[in-house]
Amino acid sequence: MNDFLSPAATALQKQFNAQVSEFRDEVTLTFAPDQVIPAATLLRDEFGFDILSAETAVDYYPQTSPRFHMVYIFYSTTTHQYINFRAALNGDNPVIATLESVYPNANWREREIWDLMGIKFEGHSDLRRIVLPPNWQGHPLRKDYPLGYEEVQHTFNFDDIDLRKPKGVRQP
Amino acid sequence: MREIQEFTLDDLRHLVSPRAISGETMVLNMGPQHPSTHGVLRLIVELDGEIVVNVIPDIGYLHTGIEKNMEAKTYQKAEVMTDRIDYMYTMGNNLVYCLAVEKLTGLKSPPRADAIRVILAELSRLQSHLLWIGTSALDLAAMSVFLYAMREREQVLDIFELCSGQRMMTTYIRPGGLWRDVPAEFESAVRALVNIMPKRIDEYESLLTKNPLFLDRTRGIGKIDTKTCLKMGVTGPTLRATGMPFDYRKANPYCGFEQYDFEIPTQTSGDIYGRYLVRVAEMRQSVRIIEQALNKLPYGPVRDNNRKFVPPPRSEIGVSMEALIHHFKLWTEGFTPPVGSVYTAVESPRGEMGVFLESDGSPKPYRIHYRTPSVVLLQALPLMAKGHFVADLVGIIGSIDIVLGDTDR
Numbered sequence A: 001m002n003d004f005l006s007p008a009a010t011a012l013q014k015q016f017n018a019q020v021s022e023f024r025d026e027v028t029l030t031f032a033p034d035q036v037i038p039a040a041t042l043l044r045d046e047f048g049f050d051i052l053s054a055e056t057a058v059d060y061y062p063q064t065s066p067r068f069h070m071v072y073i074f075y076s077t078t079t080h081q082y083i084n085f086r087a088a089l090n091g092d093n094p095v096i097a098t099l100e101s102v103y104p105n106a107n108w109r110e111r112e113i114w115d116l117m118g119i120k121f122e123g124h125s126d127l128r129r130i131v132l133p134p135n136w137q138g139h140p141l142r143k144d145y146p147l148g149y150e151e152v153q154h155t156f157n158f159d160d161i162d163l164r165k166p167k168g169v170r171q172p
Numbered sequence B: 001m002r003e004i005q006e007f008t009l010d011d012l013r014h015l016v017s018p019r020a021i022s023g024e025t026m027v028l029n030m031g032p033q034h035p036s037t038h039g040v041l042r043l044i045v046e047l048d049g050e051i052v053v054n055v056i057p058d059i060g061y062l063h064t065g066i067e068k069n070m071e072a073k074t075y076q077k078a079e080v081m082t083d084r085i086d087y088m089y090t091m092g093n094n095l096v097y098c099l100a101v102e103k104l105t106g107l108k109s110p111p112r113a114d115a116i117r118v119i120l121a122e123l124s125r126l127q128s129h130l131l132w133i134g135t136s137a138l139d140l141a142a143m144s145v146f147l148y149a150m151r152e153r154e155q156v157l158d159i160f161e162l163c164s165g166q167r168m169m170t171t172y173i174r175p176g177g178l179w180r181d182v183p184a185e186f187e188s189a190v191r192a193l194v195n196i197m198p199k200r201i202d203e204y205e206s207l208l209t210k211n212p213l214f215l216d217r218t219r220g221i222g223k224i225d226t227k228t229c230l231k232m233g234v235t236g237p238t239l240r241a242t243g244m245p246f247d248y249r250k251a252n253p254y255c256g257f258e259q260y261d262f263e264i265p266t267q268t269s270g271d272i273y274g275r276y277l278v279r280v281a282e283m284r285q286s287v288r289i290i291e292q293a294l295n296k297l298p299y300g301p302v303r304d305n306n307r308k309f310v311p312p313p314r315s316e317i318g319v320s321m322e323a324l325i326h327h328f329k330l331w332t333e334g335f336t337p338p339v340g341s342v343y344t345a346v347e348s349p350r351g352e353m354g355v356f357l358e359s360d361g362s363p364k365p366y367r368i369h370y371r372t373p374s375v376v377l378l379q380a381l382p383l384m385a386k387g388h389f390v391a392d393l394v395g396i397i398g399s400i401d402i403v404l405g406d407t408d409r
Helices: A005-014 A033-047 A106-117 A158-163 B068-072 B076-084 B090-105 B111-141 B143-165 B186-208 B212-220 B226-231 B272-296 B320-332 B373-385 B390-400 B404-408
Strands: A019-023 A025-032 A049-061 A068-075 A084-091 A096-097 A119-120 B026-030 B041-050 B051-058 B338-349 B351-359 B367-371
Touching: A005 A019, A005 A025, A005 A033, A005 A084, A019 B051, A019 B338, A019 B351, A025 B186, A025 B338, A025 B404, A033 A068, A033 A084, A033 A096, A049 A106, A049 B338, A049 B351, A049 B367, A068 B351, A084 A096, A084 B338, A106 A119, A119 B272, B041 B390, B051 B373, B051 B390, B068 B076, B068 B090, B068 B367, B076 B090, B090 B111, B090 B338, B090 B351, B111 B272, B111 B390, B143 B186, B186 B272, B212 B272, B212 B373, B212 B390, B338 B367, B351 B404, B373 B404
Parallel strands: A025 A084, A096 A119
Antiparallel strands: A019 A025, A049 A068, A068 A084, B026 B041, B041 B051, B338 B351, B351 B367
């Protein structure tokens, strides 16, 4: 860990009881889900991480608790450093507070995660699907969502095929 | 029967002003099939007369599930999908993916491969900016720039075809180096382009930079400031046009960008004209970088010698049993990187282009997420467009240079 990152990492570790891990010179702090917003606020205000570079999620199906990891990647335009946050979420009802109030560009990122991964964001201003149609069934980036090679459903034979189609469960 | 539903005005109640509900302002649909949206972008525009009250971008018409598809392919095969993300910066897409895989596996690309990567990435930037200058001027009714810009763009695409056999979907940059060395004609072809480019950029500038019609339609329109840019995560030329000299090639150099002498062009106006000037200056800087890389282009191998990750050269397969085994294993099973996740980013013509790559130790990537600049720019579009004429909206979309493959993935 370099000199730019270690003050932020140690402060956050102390204050929010985070676990620090390092892989290929990247520092990742793992928080409890309810600690992410205060920790991100501190990171932005005190340590100058002014850009939310990416926000995404990883699905560890068939593991159920925790099933998902939220991944936040912050960048500082002054020290040119990245820092990663992670928070583990359970599979039965994955909910986490929105980061929109701290980093406004989390809005579309979280809409995308809701759309493709099915994680809900509490307090989000506009939680609609973003790339898929509003009445789409399921969340495609989940690991139990079938990948493809199913019969193509057209509007005229949608219901026939729907009866024999795998429903959000990966076939062995 | 299940038909695809659309959002109704009721679903968008929290985004439009109360005047839209009462019918005082007009809510209009623009796109997705509209020539000035540079792809399939749909905008729901709330208008008060001709003034834009709010813009609600509706994306997803080009969503192809690339991230999901990549999870089902080995690392080598998944790379083919990366070209299709930002189809105006294909070499850069390959590059950022390869940098992520290299970071994960610990591969190291040799100096010659690095120099060629720099040349190709900058050529990619050049052709993206050339298409941008053509189409965004076309949106503002300046027809002739498009024809000139496309002429030079063809020359760049010919160079891509020369090295990879493909004009756009190249997949030429591979984890650990390049697919193969560039052909002998590469140097003269790039040199020819580098020699004519500065004069050609002058030509485009003579058509636009002092053109009163162009100035009228670009100055003071689509303004955004540095603080808002950072808040919205906007990087690239749009951020640099607000006065912040920030470029990933300088900030976090990759592929040896720190060895090249180039400047970060900035403007302070933050409007369409500022972004135009920044991009034109960037084209000149790209030419400068290409020239330097070409002059110092070292000789040597273009691939890492780690046979567990990088396939052996064709010539060895016929004579070495070991090479044959490696070749067979790599193309049937793939390679297995260690468990962990990495994030790498490069400077695309539009801003930060990043890859989040998580591996579970199997030959297939467990999760890939592309952090693409267009989606961030599009999210900031309403902030730039509010209060301007609907005709200027077209110019603003052109000036942020979005690629819809990049937004939807």
